[in-house]
Amino acid sequence: MTAGPFPGGDRPAGCAGRAIIEVTGLWHTYMAGTPFEQTALRGVSMDVRAGEVVGILGRTGSGKSTLIQYLNGLMRPVRGRVVVDGHDLANPRTDLRTVRQRVGLVFQDPETQMFEPLVGDDVAYGPRQLRLPAEEIRARVRWAMDAVGLPFERFKDRYTFSLSGGEMRKAALAGVLAIRPRVLVLDEPTSGLDPGARAELRRRIQDLRDREGLTLVLVSHDMEEVARLSDRLYVLQDGAVAAAGPTREVFGDAARLAAVGLLPPEPVQIVQRLRALGMAVRPDALTVEEAADAVAALLDG
Amino acid sequence: MPGPLIVCEDIHFSYAASAGTGPVAGAPAAPAGPPAAPPREAGVLRGISLRIDPGEYVAVVGPNGSGKSTLARHFNALLRPTSGRVVVAGMDTRDLAHTRAIRGTVGMVFQHPESQMVATIVEEDVAFGPENLGVPHDELRVRVREALELVGMWGARERPPHLLSAGQKQRVAIAAVLAMRPACLVLDEATSMLDPEGREAVAGIIAELRGRGTAVVAITHLMNEAARADRIVALAEGAVLLDRPPREVFARADLLRDVGLDLPAVTAVALRVRSRIPAFPVDVLSIDELAAAVVARAGQRA
Numbered sequence: 275m276t277a278g279p280f281p282g283g284d285r286p287a288g289c290a291g292r293a294i295i296e297v298t299g300l301w302h303t304y305m306a307g308t309p310f311e312q313t314a315l316r317g318v319s320m321d322v323r324a325g326e327v328v329g330i331l332g333r334t335g336s337g338k339s340t341l342i343q344y345l346n347g348l349m350r351p352v353r354g355r356v357v358v359d360g361h362d363l364a365n366p367r368t369d370l371r372t373v374r375q376r377v378g379l380v381f382q383d384p385e386t387q388m389f390e391p392l393v394g395d396d397v398a399y400g401p402r403q404l405r406l407p408a409e410e411i412r413a414r415v416r417w418a419m420d421a422v423g424l425p426f427e428r429f430k431d432r433y434t435f436s437l438s439g440g441e442m443r444k445a446a447l448a449g450v451l452a453i454r455p456r457v458l459v460l461d462e463p464t465s466g467l468d469p470g471a472r473a474e475l476r477r478r479i480q481d482l483r484d485r486e487g488l489t490l491v492l493v494s495h496d497m498e499e500v501a502r503l504s505d506r507l508y509v510l511q512d513g514a515v516a517a518a519g520p521t522r523e524v525f526g527d528a529a530r531l532a533a534v535g536l537l538p539p540e541p542v543q544i545v546q547r548l549r550a551l552g553m554a555v556r557p558d559a560l561t562v563e564e565a566a567d568a569v570a571a572l573l574d575g
Numbered sequence: 576m577p578g579p580l581i582v583c584e585d586i587h588f589s590y591a592a593s594a595g596t597g598p599v600a601g602a603p604a605a606p607a608g609p610p611a612a613p614p615r616e617a618g619v620l621r622g623i624s625l626r627i628d629p630g631e632y633v634a635v636v637g638p639n640g641s642g643k644s645t646l647a648r649h650f651n652a653l654l655r656p657t658s659g660r661v662v663v664a665g666m667d668t669r670d671l672a673h674t675r676a677i678r679g680t681v682g683m684v685f686q687h688p689e690s691q692m693v694a695t696i697v698e699e700d701v702a703f704g705p706e707n708l709g710v711p712h713d714e715l716r717v718r719v720r721e722a723l724e725l726v727g728m729w730g731a732r733e734r735p736p737h738l739l740s741a742g743q744k745q746r747v748a749i750a751a752v753l754a755m756r757p758a759c760l761v762l763d764e765a766t767s768m769l770d771p772e773g774r775e776a777v778a779g780i781i782a783e784l785r786g787r788g789t790a791v792v793a794i795t796h797l798m799n800e801a802a803r804a805d806r807i808v809a810l811a812e813g814a815v816l817l818d819r820p821p822r823e824v825f826a827r828a829d830l831l832r833d834v835g836l837d838l839p840a841v842t843a844v845a846l847r848v849r850s851r852i853p854a855f856p857v858d859v860l861s862i863d864e865l866a867a868a869v870v871a872r873a874g875q876r877a
Contacts, residue, residue, distance in 0.1 A: 334740045334770045439639040468638040470835025495770045540840035566847030
């Protein structure tokens with residue numbers, strides 16, 4: 275944990291600590307006072323504790339993207355409260371730049387925002403903006419690139435446009451990591467990647483929590499990805515929290531998920547179907563491996 | 576049965592050969608120090624032969640850079656092969672005189688629907704293509720309504736496209752292509768940005784089109800989507816790795832894994848069950864089939 279984002283890192287996985295982000299009764303309205311007025315958040319309360327991975331689910335238009343923009347201080351709440359690492363975003367004296375250093379946001383398709391010709395320069399952009407000493411910048415870029423699986427020496431002088439889709443996505447992620455946030459918010463981190471690149475990036479994301487002690491917030495349509503990575507879930511519907519709890523619990527409640535228009539990951543659907551058919555298969559399997567083992571155990575007796 | 580809709584005969588393609596471009600505009604001089612590894616040439620085609628028949632539903636899968644999108648762009652003459660030939664409804668794509676007719680025969684929808692929206696009202700956006708083809712006004716109205724009803728967006732015909740959700744935009748983009756009445760719809764990762772509900776809506780549209788005899792070619796990373804096709808063409812490094820029905824393609828798990836492709840979750844579960852229960856079938860493509868296999872097997876034991 276020597277090269278962690280901050281000395282000592284957060285608490286190890288599995289015993290999440292105090293709330294690092296607290297959202298209470300948050301409302302948001304787009305184009306208020308116009309005919310296109312649309313309420314995107316209706317009293318959302320949620321928290322993110324140090325060292326955990328929190329998944330946010332919901333159909334398109336459920337408020338996910340609006341919510342995560344608050345988490346890293348892109349917006350100040352008008353109604354409701356958002357406290358990030360002790361900073362109340364509604365307080366005009368809170369410097370939102372500080373908040374953005376604590377919480378790094380990786381947008382969907384982040385590689386479309388890369389502009390430096392060389393990979394190393396692109397990753398260094400954030401720390402350079404912070405006006406850090408050159409040595410520190412270099413150390414951070416090295417750490418961030420190594421952490422995402424783009425070895426510094428091999429990739430720093432590569433042209434960004436020569437990278438594969440998966441490598442480009444990792445470089446964009448490294449650019450946010452180099453700011454050394456405590457919390458990383460990932461919006462659809464693997465969408466559009468091929469299965470091989472997706473699996474590799476998922477492993478790297480898991481390592482960021484397990485080895486580097488980062489706290490993660492994950493927004494994804496890919497239920498299997500959410501199931502694999504998240505400790506806890508919030509399900510949004512029409513701007514409100516429709517369900518929340520540990521991953522297995524939320525996915526285990528098929529009726530509730532169906533009510534918000536979501537299907538659990540396929541392995542969960544398999545187990546639920548078998549149980550509906552009267553098969554005594556273990557009910558809480560989440561992944562392909564767990565579902566297969568549950569089926570095999572049933573048939574093996 | 577009429578002849579094939581699209582035939583590719585040993586097509587080769589390389590972006591470098593096609594455009595003859597030098598370094599990318601705006602790129603700096605090469606950096607000092609040891610040269611970086613040469614950029615891999617993605618999207619190259621190395622001798623692809625295949626055919627698409629009228630009314631067929633074909634999924635094209637492959638890792639990033641395997642040439643899927645490059646191949647798709649050959650189907651309606653957005654790209655032309657460096658060697659070999661592509662014939663669409665009897666028309667060679669290298670003959671520029673056919674380009675217009677070819678694009679009326681094979682319509683494409685891309686990953687980002689915004690990239691192909693032109694009008695400020697849904698209805699006008701859908702009318703744009705056929706209007707340009709010179710379709711008379713009355714016929715135009717019929718086509719626009721038919722296309723918007725098919726994708727379930729007739730109710731939104733007077734709305735501005737930019738206020739629609741991603742899934743709704745994609746449905747409008749599909750309607751805009753369908754209004755040209757193509758014999759084949761090519762979806763180039765058209766569902767990769769959509770949520771599960773949006774994906775289901777597109778799957779429903781595909782089913783409807785098959786009922787009407789329109790061929791569909793879907794380029795996708797989603798194996799459970801590909802599992803629904805009549806045939807899967809798996810590409811790797813610009814060549815056809817497999818061109819078989821889904822069941823036969825997914826039976827080659829090792830081959831797929833070698834090129835970085837995976838299996839639909841149900842097939843992966845079945846394969847893992849088989850590692851412990853040797854007689855368990857692995858050619859399952861849906862939850863129904865898997866459940867039936869488990870029930871049958873449990874029944875034997877009882």
